[in-house]
Amino acid sequence: MAVLAAQMASNAEAIERELERLLPPVGGSQARLHEAMRYATLGGGKRLRPFLVVASGALFDVPAARARRVGAAIELVHGYSLIHDDLPAMDDALTRRGRPSCHRQFDEATAILAGDALQALAFELLADGPTHPDPAVRCELLLGLAVAAGAAGMCGGQMIDLEAEHRSLNMDQVLELQRLKTGALIGFACEAGAILGAAPAEARAALRGYAADLGLAFQIQDDLLDVIGDAALTGKDLGRDQAAGKATVVSLLGTDGARARLAELRESAHTHLRGIGGEVHLLREVFDFVISRLN
Numbered sequence: 001m002a003v004l005a006a007q008m009a010s011n012a013e014a015i016e017r018e019l020e021r022l023l024p025p026v027g028g029s030q031a032r033l034h035e036a037m038r039y040a041t042l043g044g045g046k047r048l049r050p051f052l053v054v055a056s057g058a059l060f061d062v063p064a065a066r067a068r069r070v071g072a073a074i075e076l077v078h079g080y081s082l083i084h085d086d087l088p089a090m091d092d093a094l095t096r097r098g099r100p101s102c103h104r105q106f107d108e109a110t111a112i113l114a115g116d117a118l119q120a121l122a123f124e125l126l127a128d129g130p131t132h133p134d135p136a137v138r139c140e141l142l143l144g145l146a147v148a149a150g151a152a153g154m155c156g157g158q159m160i161d162l163e164a165e166h167r168s169l170n171m172d173q174v175l176e177l178q179r180l181k182t183g184a185l186i187g188f189a190c191e192a193g194a195i196l197g198a199a200p201a202e203a204r205a206a207l208r209g210y211a212a213d214l215g216l217a218f219q220i221q222d223d224l225l226d227v228i229g230d231a232a233l234t235g236k237d238l239g240r241d242q243a244a245g246k247a248t249v250v251s252l253l254g255t256d257g258a259r260a261r262l263a264e265l266r267e268s269a270h271t272h273l274r275g276i277g278g279e280v281h282l283l284r285e286v287f288d289f290v291i292s293r294l295n
Contacts, residue, residue, distance in 0.1 A: 004285040011054055011068070012047040018072045022121065036106045036114035041079040044097035048218075048290070049074045052189040053196075055286065056207055059278045060197025069131045070141060070192045076122035077149050078185060083115035085158065119149070132196060140195050148188035157181025161246070169247040175216065178249075182222075183215025190214070206275035210283065213269035218290050220258050220265075223248040225294070228255065262291045 019041055026034040050071025057067035086093035086101035087108060093101050103111035125131065126141045147153055157180030160169075164177065190211035194204045227250055250258045269287050273280040 004289060008051050011051045014068055015047045015050045015072055015075060018068055022072060032110055033113055033117060036102055036110050037118055039105060040083050040102045040114055047075060049078055049185060049189040053192045055282050056190045056193030057196050059276060060194060060199045062193055062196040066132060066196060067193055069125060073122040073125040074185060074189050076118045080115040080118035081154055083111050087111060137195060141192060144188050144191060148184040153180055153184030164246045171252055174247050174249060178216055178219040182219040183212055186215040186218060187211035203276045206272045209272035210269050213265045214287055214290060217262055217265045220249045220262055221291050221293060223250040224255060224258055
């Protein structure tokens with residue numbers, strides 16, 4: 001775990017530098033918009049999704065610098081989603097990463113525009129030549145991120161999450177919510193490394209299976225932290241799902257049942273990784289990190 005922590009920290013620093021380059025301070029009439037974009041994106045988070053691109057790409061000899069460009073694009077979309085997720089019309093969150101959420105630091109209109117601009121910048125980055133010399137690869141990356149972020153992915157999951165405040169969801173519906181809202185972007189992060197490296201179909205299928213397990217495990221751990229976590233460590237409001245009466249894996253199975261489900265997902269993820277071959281130990285460690293993290 002110590003080696004993984006060092007590698008994740010090093011990658012996070014590299015991603016931060018890339019995001020700094022992509023989001024320079026801008027003066028004039030657009031200064032507030034760019035300030036909000038920087039506020040919501042820089043200086044926070046584990047940068048797990050970009051790390052997954054680098055780690056999966058390394059299995060297929062993808063240069064780390066190329067993988068980080070794709071990882072930065074995913075992080076821009078993730079940042080936009082957090083801005084919008086925190087809005088009063090959505091979760092109405094007071095804090096994010098230990099400080100006021102974007103709409104509270106600025107205002108709702110600026111926050112919405114900042115999220116929109118981050119999303120647009122992500123696709124601009126993927127379409128740019130330095131991301132990959134082959135236009136077909138860039139197109140595949142664009143398509144993959146669009147699907148993961150749209151109605152068939154993250155946005156669709158958020159819609160189910162909003163509806164969950166007004167009706168009870170069963171386990172299958174909760175799992176579908178989490179597969180879309182959290183798992184789709186994590187899944188694309190894993191597969192993006194394989195796209196960059198022209199991996200064979202079997203390896204890509206195995207990575208998709210691993211990513212599906214990882215995305216669900218990530219959300220279950222989030223749900224556990226929402227119930228038993230420490231707000232000082234998580235850096236965000238806790239107990240919101242319970243207060244809103246939303247069904248989660250934890251509310252349906254209890255904390256012990258949720259932990260048992262995490263153990264099952266871990267075993268399933270390891271099985272998928274055995275289908276890839278190569279040095280997959282890093283991805284195994286990532287899974288253990290996700291289900292043991294405290295923030």
